[in-house]
Structures are given as C-alpha cells and as structure tokens.
Amino acid sequence: MTRIALLGAGGKMGVRLARNLQNSPYEVAHVEVSDEGRERLKAGIGVDCVERDVALADADVVIMAVPDRLIGKIAHTFIDRVKPGTAIIMLDAAAPHAGELPERKDITYFVTHPCHPPIFNDETDPEARKDFFGGVKAKQHIVCALMQGPEEHYALCEAIARTIYKPVMRSHRCTVEHIAIMEPALSETIGATLCLALREATDEAVRRGVPRQAAVDFMLGHLNIELAIAFEQFPEGRFSDGALYAIAQARPQIFREGWLERIFDPAAVKQSVDEICNPKAA
Template sequence: MTKIALLGAGGKMGVRLATNIVRSNYELIPVEVSDEGRQRLHDALGLTCSSLDTALAAADVVILAIPDRSIGKVAHEIINKVKSGTAIIMLDAAAPHAGELPERADISYFVTHPCHPPVFNDETTPDAKADFFGGTSAKQHIVCALMQGPDEHYTLCEAIARVFYGPVMRSHRCTVEHIAIMEPALSETVAITLCLAIKEATDEAVRRGVPEQAATDFVLGHIAIGLSIAFGVNPGGKFSDGALHAIALAKPEIFRDGWLERIFNPAAVKQSVIDICNPKAA
C-alpha cells in the first residue's frame, strides 16, 4: 500500500484532501504543526497526526498542503529526510516555477492543481450545485505536471491527485510553466480581476438607481450567454450586431494596447510567482 505523508493536514485544504484520501486504498500519514489544525483534523475525521520525521521516514509520497510562501522553506527542511525515490506533490506551480525547490536528483517533484467545477456542467444534486470549489461533490478537471522524476511517478501521482481532487473528469498533462501561466496569469491576473470588475460595474449600475437584484440577475444571465458564445459551448449562438458594436467601442476604453503580452510574457509570469512566494518583496 502506498504511504502518503500529508503535510498541513489540519489546514482547510489539508482536511479536504485527507477526507478523500482516507476513503481510498492509500495509507494516509497526516502531519500538522498547529494545535488548532490537529484539533480540526481530529474533529473532522478522527485522525491523530504523526511527527514529521516519522511520517517522512515511512512515506512513498509527500504532499505539501501548505501556503506558497512556505513551500521553499519546508522543502529545504525535509529534502534530506525523505527516502530515495520519494515523490513530492505540490498543489500549485508558484514555488516550483519561482525556483524555490532544493535540488536532489533521486526524488520526484510533481505539481497538480484543480480547475474547479466548470461554469457549464451537468450537476443536479443540491450538494454538487453548491460545491463551487470541487473535491467534495461536484465533478472537476485537473492539471498535472512532472517537474522531475521517472514517468511512472507521473502515473502514480496523477492517480493520487484524482483521488484527493475527486470526482475528477479530465486530467491534463502540462508543464510546470503551463500551470504557472494558467495560475496566476490566466485565472487570477485576468479572469478573477475581470470578475471583480464586473461586480464593480454592477455596483455602479445600482448606485445609478438600478434595483440591486435586477442588476445582479441581468448581468449574471448575460455572463452565461457571453461565455457560452465566446467559448463555443453554444455553437449556434452569436453576438448581436448591437453587442459587437458595443464591444468594439468598449475594448480600447477598458484595455490598454499590449495588455496580453505584458501579462503573459514569461518574465512577467516568473515575477508574479516570485512575488507570491515572497510577499514582502512584492
């Protein structure tokens, strides 16, 4: 049985992962440094944590369910304590892409991240409809990358990721750089920023007298149509002539020329993940 040491098992993400792993055929060895986290894990799953050294000595796979800014520090602390052939799984590409990981040729580094349940889905149960994050009831896709190590470790770690992010639909094999482009550049720098901009615009409509619920219902419905057309989910759909005219007038007002190159330039992506891992330097 594959033994998995889960560092940060008592954090919010750690408990999510632990909940799914304990239902699987893998042996979970939880590790948590905080008293609050240990209590949270015990209350949620009845689990007792192991010491770090005990967990690392036994583990075939180590999952770092800890903040990005701590990944480099923790990785350097544990690198000489893990067995040769151990696979270390990280849940975000920031620290790996920022160069925060220590060198050791006889271990594997694997990065995986959830796509989260898609906007357009076939969920029908109340629990699944309310599971916006994924990993509980709603189905989601995931992305995975083997930064270093043998290909059989990709197979092993992807299978584990399918368990702790489950239920999983598609699993996409990417590079670490691909995942860093998708987060933070695509998903946070662009998509979530635009989500907040839409909310600010909705608040402005309300400030100008539009009833709040009417404005919210109106914009959320139009977002669904817009996304379905833009991403080809609605093959027969197309924007009206009036919408196309408004878009042509709006884009130069809202976006500066060259914004895509500035955000997705490799140097900009690298600096973004460096800032995430070292917030004081940002």
C-alpha cells in the same frame, strides 16, 4: 500499499485532501504543526496526527498542503529526511516555477492543481451545484506536471491527484510552466481581476438607481450566455450587432494595447510567482 505523508493536514486544504484520502488505497500519515489544525482534523474526520519525521521516514509520497509562500521554505527543512525515490506532490506551480525547491536528483517533484467545477456542467444534485470549489460533490478537471523524476511516477502521482480532487473528469498533462501560466496569469491576474471588475460595474449600476437584485440577475444571466458564446459552448449563439458595436467601442476604453502580451510575457509570469513566494520583496 503506497504510504503518503500529508503535510499541513489540518489546514483548510489539508482537511479537504485528508477527507478524500479516507477509504482510499493509500496509507496516510497526517502531519500538522498547529494545535488548532490538529483539533480541526480530529473534529472534522476523526484522525490523529503524527510527528513529521515519523511520517517522512516511511513515506513513498509527500503531499505539501501548505501555503504557496511556504512550500520552498518547508521543503528545504525536510528534503534530507526523505528516502531516495520519494515523490513530492505540490498543489501549485508558484514555488516550483520560481525556483524555490531544493535540489535533489533522486526524488520526484510533481505539481497538480484543480480546475474547479466548470460553469457549464451537467450536475443535477443540489449539493453538487453548490460545490463551487470542487473536491466534495461536483465533478472537476485537473492539471498535472511531472517536473522531475521517472516517467512511471507520473501515473502514481496522477492517481493520487485524482483521489485528492475527486470526483475528477479530465486530467490534463502539462508542464510546470503551463500551470504557472494558467495560475496566476490566466485565472487570477486576468480572470479574478475581471470578475471583480464585473462586480464593481454591477455595483455602479446599483449606485445609479438600478434595483440591486435586478442588476445582479441581469449581469449573471447575460454572463451565462455571453460566456457560452465566447467559449463556443453555444454553437448557434452569436453576439448581436448591437453587442458587437458595444464591444468594439469598449475595448480601447477598458484595455490598454498590448495588455495580453504584457501579462503572459514569461518574465512577467516569473515575477508574479516570485512575488507570491516572497511577498515582502514585492
């Protein structure tokens, strides 16, 4: 049986992972440094924690369910305590892409991240439809990258990734750089920023007298069909001539020329992950 040391098991993400690892084909040792986290884990899923060095001594796999900015720092504190051939799984590409991980040639580094449940889905269970984050009821896709280590460790770590993020549909094999491009650049720098801009625009319509619920319903309904058209989920759908005219007029007002090139420039992505891992230097 594969033995897993789950670091940060009492955190918000750690508890999610610990719950999905219950009744799985893995033996899990839960590690949490805070009393609050230990209590949360005990109350949430009824498991006790063990000391870190005890968990690491027998671990075949270490999962780091800790904040991005701490991944590199924490990894340096235990890297000499894991046995050769251990696979270390990280849940985000920031620290690996920023070069924060300690060097050790005889271990595996693996990165995986959830795509979260897609907007366009076939969920019918009311609870699944409300599982926006994923990993509880709603199906989602995931991305995975083998940063270093033997090829056979990809299948081992991907299987664990499918368990901690279940239920999983597609699992995409990527590189660490690919995942860093998708987060933060694609999903946060662009996606989250534009989502907040949409909310601000809706609030502005309300400020100008539109009833709030009408504005919200109008925006979310239009986003549904507009995203379906843009991402080719609605093949027969087309933007109207009026919409195309509005788009052409709006783009130079909203976006500066070359904005995509600037955000996706490798140096910009690297700077972003550096600042995520070292916020005081930002």
